[in-house]
Amino acid sequence: MEDFEVIYTEYYQRIYAFLFKMCQDRDLSEELTQESFYQALKSFHRYDGSCSLFTWLAAIAKNTYFKHLRKASHRQSELYPIDDLSPATGEEDDPAILLQKRAELEALRRIVDRLPEKYRDVVILRIYGDLPFTEIARSLKISENSAKVLFYRAKNQIREELSYDNYL
Numbered sequence: 001m002e003d004f005e006v007i008y009t010e011y012y013q014r015i016y017a018f019l020f021k022m023c024q025d026r027d028l029s030e031e032l033t034q035e036s037f038y039q040a041l042k043s044f045h046r047y048d049g050s051c052s053l054f055t056w057l058a059a060i061a062k063n064t065y066f067k068h069l070r071k072a073s074h075r076q077s078e079l080y081p082i083d084d085l086s087p088a089t090g091e092e093d094d095p096a097i098l099l100q101k102r103a104e105l106e107a108l109r110r111i112v113d114r115l116p117e118k119y120r121d122v123v124i125l126r127i128y129g130d131l132p133f134t135e136i137a138r139s140l141k142i143s144e145n146s147a148k149v150l151f152y153r154a155k156n157q158i159r160e161e162l163s164y165d166n167y168l
Contacts, residue, residue, distance in 0.1 A: 004044060008037055011054060015061050021128040022065055032068060036061040051138030058129045059139045062121075111161045119154035126151055 015036055020029040040047075040060050047056055112120065118140075125136045133151070137144040 004041055007040075007053065007057075011057055012037070014054060015057050018058055018129050019061050019065060022062075022124070028068075032061065032064050035068075036064045039064060052135055055129075055131060055135040055139045058125065058131065062124060062129075107162060108158070111158050114161075115154055115157065119150055119157070122147055122150040123154050 012033065016029055016033045019032045019036070020026065023029055023032070036057065040057055043060075047053070112123065115123065121140060122136055125131045125139060126133070129136075131139070133144050133147045136151075137147040140147065142150075
């Protein structure tokens with residue numbers, strides 16, 4: 001139990017940040033972080049060391065978040081919050097630019113939602129979890145090269161669909 005307290009202290013902020021990137025809700029991130037660590041504590045005996053502890057905890061957190069979405073009957077597209085516009089220029093006051101960015105994010109959301117699960121998992125772990133491909137591979141029990149290929153294919157599929165959507 002003392003060992004798990006050390007793990008909790010060491011990884012709490014990273015797991016919280018991982019979940020916050022997905023849901024953009026501080027209270028929900030806090031709740032899901034607590035639930036994730038509870039689930040990790042219950043299944044700690046199954047951790048075999050085949051991946052880093054963070055990767056294992058991030059996989060539990062991701063599953064906890066998806067379970068929350070299913071229970072709350074939310075659409076999975078909520079993974080990609082539309083309010084995360086954070087413009088780098090002073091254009092945030094221009095309604096036309098703001099609407100265009102919202103439309104682009106919504107299109108991206110729909111595309112990512114339609115990705116096959118194996119692509120979506122790699123994209124989520126790479127982008128939101130900021131995990132290297134070696135850790136993604138261990139987490140998903142695939143080779144590192146497979147993780148890279150899946151990510152590459154997902155990016156290409158997203159690009160194709162985004163460019164196709166521009167013609168509609």
